[in-house]
Amino acid sequence: MWSIFTKDIKNIFTNWVAAILIGGLTLLPSLYAWFNIEASWDPYSQTDQLPVGIVNEDTGATVRDKEIHIGDEIVKELKKNDDMDWQFVDRKEAMDKVEYGDYFAVIVIPENFSKKLGTVMKDRPEKAKVEYYVNEKINAIAPKITESGAGGIVDKITSNFISTVNGTIFDKFNELGLEIEKDLPDIKKFEEYVFQMEDKLPEIQTLLNESLADAQNAQNIIDDAQALVPDAKRVTGEGLQTIDETTTFLKKAENRLNQIAPQVQKDLEEVQSMATKVNEFISNVQTSNINLNQGQQISEQINEQIASSMKNIEAVEAALKQLQEQNNNEQGTNQNQEQIDQALEQLAVLKKELQSIQQGGQRINTFLSDKQQEVDGLIAQLQERSAKTANEIDAFVKEYNENIEPTVRQEVANAKKTLGDARGILIEIQSTLPEVEKILSNTEGNLGEGEETLKHILAEFPYVNDKINQLADRIREIQGETDINEIIELLQNDPEAEKGFFEEPVKLNKNSLFPIANYGTGMTPFYTVLAIWVGGLLLISLLATGIHRSEGFTEKQIYFGKLFTFISIGFVQTLVVTVGDIFIMGVDIAEPVWFILFGLVSSLVFILVVYTLVSVFGDVGKAMAIVLLVLQIAGAGGTYPVALLPEFFQSIHPFLPFSYAIDLMREAVGGIVWERVYRDLMFLMIFGLIALLIGTFLKGPLSKKTKALMKKSKESGLFH
Structure with a gap:
């Protein structure tokens, strides 16, 4: 392993082409990071363009x-x-x-x-x-x-x-x-008014109920009155007709009275004259020598005179009865009626006296022959009655002329005047009835509206009652909690000061726990980690993971020998990019030493992963490293918070090396929280250990299959 590693290092320094290529490989990843950091440095400062x-x-x-x-x-x-x-x-x-x-x-x-x-x-x-x-x-x-x-x-x-x-x-x-x-006294009065209203609410409800009952009763009265209007119209019409008929009848009676009055006067005068003649005749008879043999003649003369007088009296009586009947039909006064009745009674007395005289004359004729001695007495009696009758007739004529006829005429005139007044009243009533009907109709409508209003008020009364009670309770509550003078003092605050407050009621007092100078500094962890991974990809693309002459070397020796080479070049790449971030780009790093060290740790893990994939799986491993890069760019949370990513990337986030490497670099840039650093280092070491185990134990068993696969791909002429 050491022999393979030292040979690679010697070749780099002894072969100028290799040196240039390796130099390029160490610099290129840094350029990738620096260009992106520069572009992201402060993009919002250029918005004026x-x-x-x-x-x-x-x-x-x-x-x-x-x-x-x-x-x-x-x-x-x-x-x-x-x-x-x-x-x-x-x-x-x-x-x-x-x-x-x-x-x-x-x-x-x-x-x-x-x-x-x-x-x-x-x-x-x-x-x-x-x-x-x-x-x-x-x-x-x-x-x-x-x-x-x-x-x-x-x-x-x-x-x-x-x-x-x-x-x-x-x-x-x-x-x-x-x-x-200024109005504070009125406000106090209002509070008292609300409390009084609260106390009066039960009484108000009672009055409203009574008013509604009264309105309903008034409606019934109006209905009854409206029902009587047609009867009033009918009675008024009939009354006018009756008055007109009675007035016509009175006029006829008055005309009739005017017609019979002279005749009555004439008849009364004749009766008076006859009574005088009878009285004179009896007086003459009394003073003369009466021949009883002439009794029949005397009796006939007396009967003749009395019959004429009776006829005249009956004519007067008939006229008075006719007048009495008219008076009854005209509904005359009691006084008028009494005068006529009195006159009829007096005529009846006269008739009775005349009849008595007539009977006495008959008795004269009867008794002359038998009772001569009684003749003088009887004649004297007749003379007395005749004189009395004459006096009574004179008195009746006087009474008739002075009282009966004037009274009857006056009563007729009064009746006509009364009927005229009554007719005027009825006409006025008749003309008023449409207005009364209209008033009743309007009153009925107003009563209906009033009744509906009362019903509405009563329906709303519980709501009003609750609101007034709530208002009263609220006033009592405010009185217990707040002084109105404090409210007045609050309202009298400075308007300009209040205006300034509402222009910016909340001022953000920013306290940055881990201050980041600008957007470029904030993106430095992501672009630096990305450059380290890209550096690893460049290495596996240009450098061989195996050796040309493998005789005498095991697959494990080859794996570790080349791994040392890749790690060494990866460390150089990382030092260039991290130191360049600090000194070339001028990124404000809170912990620059740890920033470099965390970069080296990330490079170690990334090289282990990328190199192992290519060393064990060949070209398939290269594809796997590129796919892993794509997934990590989107799912590691380097640009957007993980919470904003789609569900798929949120689910794979914990299984990506980028997630912990970026977080580790952010700790160095902004300020270290060691609990997070320990966690991130632990997970990165796990990824590196897994890669190391795969390379150690699978390199040998899969070597023949990988070489056969690579040979087959070269035969296609498309792969080197």
């Missing part, structure tokens, strides 16, 4: 009588910003250039941008939108960078907007604090 179009279409807005132009303000700020190469153009030019690839992205501020932001002062604010167009096919990273820039614009707008709005709000809060302090 990324052209991004800015289109401002904002037309501004008026908020509380103040003109605002947020779009112009954004453009003004971006012109002072050099994070990217901002290009201020119109929409058409911007869209043409982003489609062609001249712009990586375009940000459009729409015309309603200020207007949307201004809705914050309204009941329903609307969010403003910024349009963002990106050409993602140009580059994989550039869209993320431009998107970050667009997000930065939005964040800046949001921050300024929030600070401005909150500054305004706290200005109002300051004013509100002063107002609350």
Whole structure:
């Protein structure tokens, strides 16, 4: 083994071609790492060379009588910003250039941008939108960078907007604090009012229930009244008809009274005259010598006179009865009725007296012949009754002229006036009935609405009751926990200080436990480990894993002899790349010595793995080493966190040497946590030990098959 190793080292230093090739092999992996580290050093410092179009279409807005132009303000700020190469153009030019690839992205501020932001002062604010167009096919990273820039614009707008709005709000809060302090007595009264409301809620509920019952009763009354309106219309119409008929009848009665009054007066005068004549006749008879033989003649004369008087009295009686009947039909007054009844009674008395005289005249004729002696007495009696009757007739005529006829006429006139007034009232009632009907209808509708309102209020009353109780409880709770004077003091804080706070309410205080200077430094562990593996691949591609003359050497001797050569060159490659990272690239390494030592350990393990694969399996081993490289680049977590990788790569991650080598180098770059170093070293040693065991025990048994396979591949003319 030592002989093979020393011979290889001697050949490197004695053969200039070999020396140049080995020199190239030691340098090439370093270039791979250094170029990638340099390219990744600080890519975001060059974003000012990324052209991004800015289109401002904002037309501004008026908020509380103040003109605002947020779009112009954004453009003004971006012109002072050099994070990217901002290009201020119109929409058409911007869209043409982003489609062609001249712009990586375009940000459009729409015309309603200020207007949307201004809705914050309204009941329903609307969010403003910024349009963002990106050409993602140009580059994989550039869209993320431009998107970050667009997000930065939005964040800046949001921050300024929030600070401005909150500054305004706290200005109002300051004013509100002063107002609350001024209105503190009213607030106390409000608290008392809430507590009173809480106490009155049961009474209010009772009153609402009673009001609902009253409304339902009123509805029934309205329904009854509406049902009576048609009857009222009918009765009013019938009343008017009755009044009109009665008035007509009264007019007829009045006309009839006017017609019969002269006749009645004439008849009464004739009765009065007859009574006087009868009285004079009896007086003459009394003073003259009466011949009893002339009794028949005297009786006939008396009967004739009395019959004429009776006829006249009956005519008057008939007229009065007719007047009495009319008076009954006209519903006259009691006084009018009594006058007529009294007159009829007096006429009946007169008729009775006349009839008595008539009977007395008949008795004269009867008794003249028999009772001469009684003639004088009877005549005297007749004369007395005749005089009395004449006086009564005179009194009745006087009573009729002075009282009966004027009273009847007055009562008729009064009845006509009363009927006229009644008719006017009924007409007024009749004209009012439609209005009454309308009022009843409106009242019914209002009552219905009121009843529905009361029902709604009663339905909502439990909610109101709960809310008022909650409000009262909350006020008591606040009173127990918070002093309103403290709230007033809080509201009266400095608005400018509050504005500054909300512009940046949380300030990130970054504390880097293991500070990394830049992105290139952060990628150094990955690219350095990758370069070490690539160096191993270059070695197995150019250097032979066997010897030309193998006589006298065992397969194990050949394996270990060549392994020492590969390890030695691998160490040189690792020293070049790690020392170059520190001194040529200027990477800020926290533990540079350990960085170099960890690199040598990684190189040892990688060479063991790669060399063993090729030494044992030949060309198949080379393919296996390349496949392993591909899997480790994707699955070792060198660029992206393992948690972000697909499930397959997450599952193979623990079985890849890269995973532990990169982690080991990161410890040296950022700062060492020895527990992690021990773990990583342990797993790397396991990978190296496995490779060493495979080479030690499988090199010999598989040697013939590997050589036969390589010979067959060379026969194809495609492989060396």
